[in-house]
Amino acid sequence: MKCFWCYKQKKPTNSINSSAPPTIESGTEVSTETVASGKQSSWLTSSSSSPSIPGIYEERLRNLKEFDLSELKTATNNFSRLLKIGEGGFGSVYKGFLLPTKPKDRKTVVAIKMLNHNSQQGHKEWLAEVKILSVLEHPNLVKLIGYCAVDGERGIQRLLVYEYMTNKSLEHHLFNKPSSVFPPLPWITRLQIALGAAKGLDYLHHGFEAQIIYRDYKPSNVLLDEHLMPKLSDFGLAREGPFGDRTHVTTAVVGTRGYAAPEYVETGHLTSKSDVWSFGVVLFEIITGRASIEPNRPKTEQKLLEWIKKFPVGTKRFHMILDPRLRNPCSIDSVRMVATLANRCLLKNPKDRPTMTAVIDSLENAIIQEQACHTDPKLQQPKKEEEKKEEEEKEEEEKEEDVGITESFKRRMVLLAKMGDKHNRRKGKFQTMHVSI
């Protein structure tokens, strides 16, 4: 699902310095008014920055590689369609192979995101992404290797080069697309992915000098490495949160329909709790295997948050929201814990929603509950009636088979013994008979 852009506040006033390599002087201001007073300077969105961050940014920027376009063309076989691995609002994503710097080394596999031509908004996103990923480092954030910026006669070209994530995005695993080659994720893996993503968000909210609000948390932005470890990607919409005694920032409404918090969509008031809302939506997607909005379902089931209301956590019907592909949640209690947490993330008043730090605690408890259940059979969820019946029938069949074999075996032995008696009587000696059963 693509991002939406809906300007409720002022449109950007500053012109874009399109020839910019990503220096902090690039001047790419988006609307950044605060409630309390006029303007708030933002490290991400304007040239006037909070004091400590630019230094770190400039220092870390040096660790990023600036690529020539020709290098990236070679890496992707001239952006061959065969190497295209995805397409989003920003542009297309290609798998690429960077030539080794030393002859004996192997090629490095990367993902290369190419901005749609002449997209001014794209340039802002690109710049925000470079700024954020050059400064922030966390195991649950995707790693940016470098960037490429070319301004030619035919327009601007902006590219980003990331570490390649072998297992694509959570979206590919969760929603049963016909093209999906992945087997369904077990419940415990889903919990671990949610926990990793929560840690990434918590780091953005609390792990750095300036608070960063992600604004686009959704399964397609949760990439998975070869061990299914989640990493957040797409920081083009991220922006600095309120600081000092400010409660929120007021900004243009951007994000993805179905994931953005209602108060943010209605008022443009942005806090870290907007991300918490989106996290709650994705938790329900993880439980149900259904996307937040599915236009192809019957009307009453199209909006996930409406549909799940029919199956409250405390009722017997609750288990009916479980993803049918999810065959093995050991304890329904851990699912209930996650649904309860999701409901808290989706509370109307943002202040009542938990912080991402509290979300991490709750998810860790759910994981402990699920793991304990694997080792302690007493905690295992009572089996569904049909499953029980099926198992009983199977046991019964197996018993019958046993009886059948024993009875026929006995009958055969008796018969053979009689034949043997006859034979021995005839020949006067007894022989062992080999019977295959």
Ligand SMILES: Nc1ncnc2c1ncn2[C@@H]1O[C@H](COP(=O)(O)OP(=O)(O)OP(=O)(O)O)[C@@H](O)[C@H]1O
């Ligand atoms: N680093 C990466 N490694 C492997 N695949 C990636 C990487 N980055 C992106 N992709 C793939 O490209 C797809 C498109 O990503 P992109 O972020 O451009 O769009 P999106 O998230 O699907 O949509 P939107 O633009 O609305 O965020 C992803 O879903 C993922 O499958």
Ligand SMILES: [Mg+2]
């Ligand atoms: Mg994305």
